[in-house]
Amino acid sequence: MDRSQIVLAFIVGYMLLCIVVGLWAMRRTRSADDFFMAGRHLGFIVASVAIFSSTMSGWGFVGGPGLVYTIGAGTFWMIVSTPLGYCVMFYLLGKRLRLVAEVTRPISLPDAVVARYNSPSTGLLTAVAILLGVLGYLGTQILAMAMVLQSVLADVATIGTLPLGVCMAISSAVLVFYCVTGGIIASVYTDLIQGIIMVVAALLVVATAVATVDGGLGEMTASILADDPEAMSPWGTRGIVGCLSWYFVFVLGLSGQPHIVTKLMMTRRLDEVKGMFPIAVIGFLLSALLWISIGLCMRTLVIEGLHPPLAEADLASPEFLKTYTHPVLAGVVFAGLLAAIMSTADSFLNIGAAAVVHDIPRACRGRSLGNELLWARTATVIIAAVAACVALASGKMVALLGAIGWSVFAGAIVPTVAIGFNWKRATPLAANLAIIVSLVLNVGLQVFSVTLPHLFYNGALALLASLTVFYVVSIASPPPPLDPEIETAMNL
Amino acid sequence: MSEPVTIDRLPLLLLIALWVTTLGILVSPEPEAGFSIAHARVPGMEQGDTGLQRHADTLTWSWLFGVTMIAVVGVLMIWGSQSRWTDRLGRLLLAATLVLEVIFTAMCWSYRQQLSDPTATTFFAGFPPGTAWQLYGMGLAPFLFVGLYVFFFRQRIVTEATASGFDRLTDRPG
Numbered sequence: 001m002d003r004s005q006i007v008l009a010f011i012v013g014y015m016l017l018c019i020v021v022g023l024w025a026m027r028r029t030r031s032a033d034d035f036f037m038a039g040r041h042l043g044f045i046v047a048s049v050a051i052f053s054s055t056m057s058g059w060g061f062v063g064g065p066g067l068v069y070t071i072g073a074g075t076f077w078m079i080v081s082t083p084l085g086y087c088v089m090f091y092l093l094g095k096r097l098r099l100v101a102e103v104t105r106p107i108s109l110p111d112a113v114v115a116r117y118n119s120p121s122t123g124l125l126t127a128v129a130i131l132l133g134v135l136g137y138l139g140t141q142i143l144a145m146a147m148v149l150q151s152v153l154a155d156v157a158t159i160g161t162l163p164l165g166v167c168m169a170i171s172s173a174v175l176v177f178y179c180v181t182g183g184i185i186a187s188v189y190t191d192l193i194q195g196i197i198m199v200v201a202a203l204l205v206v207a208t209a210v211a212t213v214d215g216g217l218g219e220m221t222a223s224i225l226a227d228d229p230e231a232m233s234p235w236g237t238r239g240i241v242g243c244l245s246w247y248f249v250f251v252l253g254l255s256g257q258p259h260i261v262t263k264l265m266m267t268r269r270l271d272e273v274k275g276m277f278p279i280a281v282i283g284f285l286l287s288a289l290l291w292i293s294i295g296l297c298m299r300t301l302v303i304e305g306l307h308p309p310l311a312e313a314d315l316a317s318p319e320f321l322k323t324y325t326h327p328v329l330a331g332v333v334f335a336g337l338l339a340a341i342m343s344t345a346d347s348f349l350n351i352g353a354a355a356v357v358h359d360i361p362r363a364c365r366g367r368s369l370g371n372e373l374l375w376a377r378t379a380t381v382i383i384a385a386v387a388a389c390v391a392l393a394s395g396k397m398v399a400l401l402g403a404i405g406w407s408v409f410a411g412a413i414v415p416t417v418a419i420g421f422n423w424k425r426a427t428p429l430a431a432n433l434a435i436i437v438s439l440v441l442n443v444g445l446q447v448f449s450v451t452l453p454h455l456f457y458n459g460a461l462a463l464l465a466s467l468t469v470f471y472v473v474s475i476a477s478p479p480p481p482l483d484p485e486i487e488t489a490m491n492l
Numbered sequence: 493m494s495e496p497v498t499i500d501r502l503p504l505l506l507l508i509a510l511w512v513t514t515l516g517i518l519v520s521p522e523p524e525a526g527f528s529i530a531h532a533r534v535p536g537m538e539q540g541d542t543g544l545q546r547h548a549d550t551l552t553w554s555w556l557f558g559v560t561m562i563a564v565v566g567v568l569m570i571w572g573s574q575s576r577w578t579d580r581l582g583r584l585l586l587a588a589t590l591v592l593e594v595i596f597t598a599m600c601w602s603y604r605q606q607l608s609d610p611t612a613t614t615f616f617a618g619f620p621p622g623t624a625w626q627l628y629g630m631g632l633a634p635f636l637f638v639g640l641y642v643f644f645f646r647q648r649i650v651t652e653a654t655a656s657g658f659d660r661l662t663d664r665p666g
Contacts, residue, residue, distance in 0.1 A: 083631065095654070234625070
């Protein structure tokens with residue numbers, strides 16, 4: 001077997017494993033509650049790995065090294081923000097969401113929002129914000145998955161370069177298969193496998209990257225520093241304001257990512273959070289080593305003239321793997337790349353399906369669709385198809401939605417859920433306005449290509465505005481009556 | 493007896509501080525060369541200008557923004573843990589937040605020192621001092637909060653009262 005065939009074998013093996021997990025999970029998925037909430041039976045290991053692998057998307061494994069290559073150490077803020085973001089999330093929501101989930105038996109985050117605020121309109125707005133973000137995020141993930149597969153297949157002499165649409169169909173078929181058959185159960189158990197692959201891949205890549213440059217890490221940083229001191233400073237090429245505004249949105253915004261916080265409602269027992277917290281932080285940091293090491297290594301090699309400049313920054317990972325790693329390692333890491341992408345995409349498919357078949361109909365008609373499980377499976381296929389078609393037809397629109405996805409979720413859900421589920425004074429009107437402010441500012445600033453002074457991140461301004469609106473309107477409006485059970489859950 | 497840290501009192505001050513520092517940054521004069529400058533030799537790569545030129549007007553405002561943001565994060569964690577300023581967990585969370593503030597300040601200070609002669613810098617564990625503070629300090633300090641959460645889990649996060657309340661909600665025998 002040559003190098004490309006070994007890599008392909010790993011990828012085929014990984015995809016078969018995902019299909020097997022899908023078939024296994026299908027037998028455990030008997031209701032909408034199983035499909036969307038895993039029957040609330042997850043142990044802490046599965047839940048915590050699912051949390052960190054959903055956080056570290058394909059954007060982290062493919063886009064992250066590309067960002068280090070382009071802008072230097074400034075991108076490290078996106079990594080160091082996540083452990084602190086997990087801290088905020090676990091302190092605010094680790095216990096609270098599980099308690100509310102026990103009282104209200106929600107099958108989605110908007111469901112819990114409706115129960116908390118006793119307001120279908122707040123649930124509807126939350127679902128709309130989620131659906132918007134899902135379409136963008138999912139589109140970028142599906143596109144990234146297809147590009148990785150296309151890049152791998154292009155090296156196999158007997159296959160050659162396939163059209164992007166074909167690669168998208170192949171990779172999406174596997175993703176959709178296990179998401180349709182096994183719902184969130186398949187999603188979290190594939191996340192477990194994917195998380196393990198990601199950590200193993202990252203550790204092996206670090207060793208390889210250090211060995212690739214004579215002198216190791218010290219030589220990489222010294223070389224980048226000699227070329228451009230600012231690139232190796234904590235602020236990279238984008239400057240202090242851009243980096244700190246990212247940090248703001250990534251730290252606080254993590255508690256607003258629905259594909260991550262929803263998993264806090266799926267655990268078997270309340271005390272599972274104790275184990276989940278450290279595992280999620282450690283798992284994320286270990287997998288992020290790939291981001292740092294490939295990025296620094298490729299920037300160094302190109303600066304020193306040892307590797308030709310990359311045609312696109314996102315090629316940093318594929319080029320490194322194809323050029324500098326052992327074929328077996330390349331196989332493991334390429335599987336890890338697909339794992340990182342799929343582990344995020346499957347969560348988005350699930351919460352998107354919940355929004356379409358449960359949250360939006362319930363908010364509009366007062367009840368969800370009949371035979372919800374069947375509709376959930378159908379919606380999963382449709383959402384994946386729509387996201388793939390939009391990605392193929394309008395890469396620009398996908399890029400736009402993907403770029404604002406994190407900040408839309410942060411601005412809409414951090415006040416409504418992370419704050420509102422702990423603060424009895426929060427009102428539905430405040431939550432509705434915070435969500436609207438987040439959507440309008442994030443979409444508006446992106447559509448009109450507004451660049452704030454000093455590269456202050458648009459999403460940070462939107463988050464600050466939505467938090468302010470949420471607080472001020474809550475204080476200014478009369479205290480809302482709370483359902484007694486919700487109040488009990490908020491008191492505990 | 494002291495009151496729990498309530499969100500009604502502090503957020504106004506913190507939100508005002510965040511807005512003031514944000515506006516302070518936004519109205520500061522922008523550097524002539526701007527940001528995201530194309531690399532002189534490598535297409536598709538960026539380079540920074542001199543740090544002095546880029547950050548002359550924003551270093552202090554940005555430090556204030558960062559300090560305020562870390563304070564917000566610390567307050568949110570103390571509040572989320574239902575602690576009081578005067579109880580043990582509340583004090584330890586406050587201390588951990590102060591450690592993070594010190595690390596952040598040390599990172600900004602190291603960077604400022606580095607600006608005087610950017611290329612003649614020392615290295616700590618493979619990185620220039622500012623970046624080492626960023627990666628090893630800001631990246632690992634959150635383990636203080638993780639440790640406190642795990643250590644105080646039974647005493648303060650999910651207490652016997654919480655567990656029995658949870659069981660009552662679910663009608664499960666204790």
